[in-house]
Amino acid sequence: MYQYDQFDHAMVAARNAEFKDQVERRLKGELSEDQFKPLRLMNGLYLQLHAYMLRIAVPYGVLSSRQMRTFAHIARTYDRDFGHFTTRQNIQFNWIKLADTPQILEDLAAVEMHAIQTSGNCIRNTTTDQFAGAARDEIDDPRPWAELIRQWSTFHPEFTFLPRKFKIAITGATRDRAAIRVHDIGLQLTDKGFDVYVGGGMGRTPHLGHLIKSGLPGEKLLSYLEAALRVYNRYGRRDNIYKARIKILVSALGPQEYARQVEEEWATLDQAQIDAPHAEIARIKSFFPQPAYADKAFDAAALDRAKAADAGFARWVRNNTLAHRRDDHVSVTISLKPTGLPPGDASSAQMDVMADAADRFGYGELRVSHEQNIILPHVAKADLYDLYRLLDQNGLSSANVGKITDMIACPGLDYCSLANARSIPLAQDISQRFADAELTDKIGDLQIKISGCINACGHHHVGHIGILGVDKQGEEFYQILLGGRADEQAALGVITGKGLSAEAVPAALERLIKLYLDLRTDETERFIDTVGRLGRDAFAGALHEPA
Amino acid sequence: MSQLNSSHAPQLVSDQGEVRANGWTLLADDEAIGVDQAVLSFARAVNELDGLNGRYGVRIAPGDDVRLLTPFMSKIALIEVAFPGYRDGRGYSTARILRQDLGFDGEIRAVGDVLRDQLFWMMRCGFDSFLLKDADPAGAIKYARSLYINAYQSAADGLKPVWALRHPA
Structure with a gap:
């Protein structure tokens, strides 16, 4: 997965120093809640019914076991021992004390995480297929492009006060598991570049996104997005919060006219200054190799015997695993939808178990899905039964993925x-x-x-x-x-x-x-x-x- | 820090932190252009600049299309971009279009609900002066300049994006 260099570290450290200063002023009473509100909202801190809620970005839903353990630590130390995984592939902590937030952000920075742009009328965390890099039906890996967008959109000076929040989703597979047609911008990776859908969304006036561009070369993605966002920033409605999303603009102009305006704006941009060069795209791609797959002898007969002996395991294999690009591996979904508990919640102990499971059986990697489950993208079939038993001992073996109770x-x-x-x-x-x-x-x-x-x-x-x-x-x-x-x-x-x-x-x-x-x-x-x-x-x- | 709902009288400060007097006067549309350094409304500028000599200021409201001023760039010395509320971000696009599309090299000034927490973004988009309701305008500029050394993306301030630092030509 992506690793920060000195520039990425410096960017997060600078934001954390800025926010720490703002929190101290609020605690000393130098800022009123009214004055503090726009500042905390730039950093994922909401004031809810009973307490502050901190929303932490999980970039495109990809997590290391170390990062998952940091979530466990935050849940244990600063919250009520649990966290809530969200439909944006992020995590929220619902019982946070304001005075603790600078230290939480510091703990997160140590594992290359932050809460930047998880709220506010800006470009939010880009979401993608939770099986990216693993699924058998994948055409191209969306994660490097999501990281490219993460960097471009972080503290974008022109798009920090958009009419409304802005959500981008990418898929690189033939099955769309990222719900791209209900995003402000949905990107479908094909072998000819990106298909760009715009103006999808839910809320009180739901719309499906319209295809406005086909075959956009990846090297031109950022400048095209910049043009698309500029047209929205200039002409999106600001008089009514419920009509401010881009879907309303696209529907008022018509998708063709919106697309024409984007092309026109795109032509005015100095694209070479905006689009990252090939070397940078290659650098980002180099962080997303296939794991060093373990060549574990897989005994199909042994798996069948385990399934025959343990009906719960058989059901779990049937419902919670997905075909992997390698025959001897599968992707495993850990359901966070056990009977009678809130969807998407996990305790600190469960987070630690999932991190351990990732280290022992999943090359240290986890994903959050927009369905609010946790995924181990690469698991050797030879390890399935050991993994199942570990999860089962910790209340994490609900075998209901994609079923009526996976709500x-x-x-x-x-x-x-x-x-x-x-x-x-x-x-x-x-x-x-x-x-x-x-x-x-x-x-x-x-x-x-x-x-x-x-x-x-x-x-x-x-x-x-x-x-x-x-x-x-x-x-x-x-x-x-x-x-x-x-x-x-x-x-x-x-x-x-x-x-x-x-x-x-x-x-x-x-x-x-x-x-x-x-x-x-x-x-x-x-x-x-x-x-x-x-x-x-x-x-x-x-x-x-x-x- | 933030100066929302501030009662301080607005002071003019440059992007270098120099506090100076404002010599420009915003004219009502029916007011004769009798002064030096007159600031015209956007509509008036679009309608009248063609027949005027000299250089003027123009006040742009969030909904105005700055590209309508394209023919008059040489007659404009100052563009005041109005922020009726700090949440209205249209002015950021206005400034970048002026600097990076229309090649405007005069002064771009942010006026209205301008907060010190926004100055960093504004400077990146090409603003070089601010009418700021802040107890310490020079300190506000210093603060904004101290926040971030680098940026991930190029804008109107000439700062090289991080990718250019990673891959020096």
Whole structure:
């Protein structure tokens, strides 16, 4: 993975010194909370309902075991012994004391991490495929390009006060696991360069991104992005926070006109001054080699015997591993969605275990997925059973990846000052309702995504089943959306049926699922496919109690 | 540090930290151009500069398209870029377009809600003077200049991006 040189270290150290000074002035009362707010927001520090929350950037979701151990240390020392992995492939600590933040940032800097641009109306952490560099369907590795964008966008002087936050996602595979069509800019790496999608997003007015450029050479990526951001910075709406994202501009201008303006702006730029030269791209690429694969003799018969003897292991292998570019390896997803616990949370002890697992079985490397799970991208098949047992002993062997209980949920009303409704307790209720492993496997691939308000941090627009919490005259209600998906066939879900109380949701889902099981052609037809074949209306009735 | 909601009277300071008197006067659109160093509104500049002699100042609001001033560059000595609120970042693009596209070499001044925590970005985009509501304008410039030695990207200040330092030509 990427390693800092003296320039990267100096940049983070300078920011930390600046922020330490700002925190000291706030603690001494020289800055009011009003004055401090824009400064702390430049550094990922939010004031939530009960405490400060610190959001730490995990660049494009890639972590070393050492960095994971630092998260464990932060959880233990400065928080309530746990952390929350987010849909932006970052981590949040929800119970932080302001006075501790300079020391936390120093601890992070020691392992080449920071909280820069994890909040504010700037270019946020670029996200990518959690299986980058490992997946069998990969065309090209997106990580070096994400690192190039990280550096270019860090403290970009022109784009620090954009109309609104700006999120870029890249995928280099044929299957889109990075949800690029619901990002401000989505980049698809092909063998001819980048396809550029713009104007996707969720929130209260969801849009799918439009293709505005094909075959953009990687060497020109930064100057093109600079032109795209400049057009947005100049013409994006600033009169209404809910209409300020680039999707509104692109939709008002039309994608073709926006693309034309970007081309025009691009032509005015001194591209040679903006685009990093080939030598720099090669330098960054050199940090992302394939691991030094261990040639461990893999005994397929032994794996079969272990699966036959241990049904839990068999299920875990079936659901939590993905084909690797090498036949003798797989990528393993560690589910952070155990029955009845908040999605994406991990204790300090679990973080340490995951770091140990990465060191023993995964070449020291981990990833965070936007589905809020942790990935070991490269695991020798010969090590699978030992890895499983280590995880199982530590409550980390939930075998539900991609299944109905592998939900995305925002923090909701339990933490967030914007929320209208709780998300986490609802996710817990649903996971309890569908805790039966056999039933879960029978249902097959199904993504539930829950947002506690219309801002859609829980991605409800692109859940096969989306759940949106709303406030109706002081009461929490939930609307159900059907048919959304964030993959290469991205689609937005549509609200189906009437709003439900929190208590009514799990039973409604149960009726919905039962109907799906009755209607599907066979077990290879996934829920989303059946909804696509029969239409959402065929399922609307099931959401409500029969009269 | 930050001077939000500051009650200090604005003072003019250069990007080198020199505090000086402001000789320029912003004219109302119906006011005759009777003074030296007159600052015209953007609309007036676009409509009238063609028929005027001498060099003027122009006040640009966030929504104005600075490229409409392209034909008049030689008649403009000062461009005041207005920041009605510090969160409105359009002025940063305005300054870079002036410096790097239109080749403007006069003074670019930030006026309005300008905070010392933003001066670093502004200087990088090509601003070289600031009307600052800060108790210590010279100190604010010194502070902004002390923050970062390098930058990851090139802008309008001639600072070489880090990649150029990594790969000297």
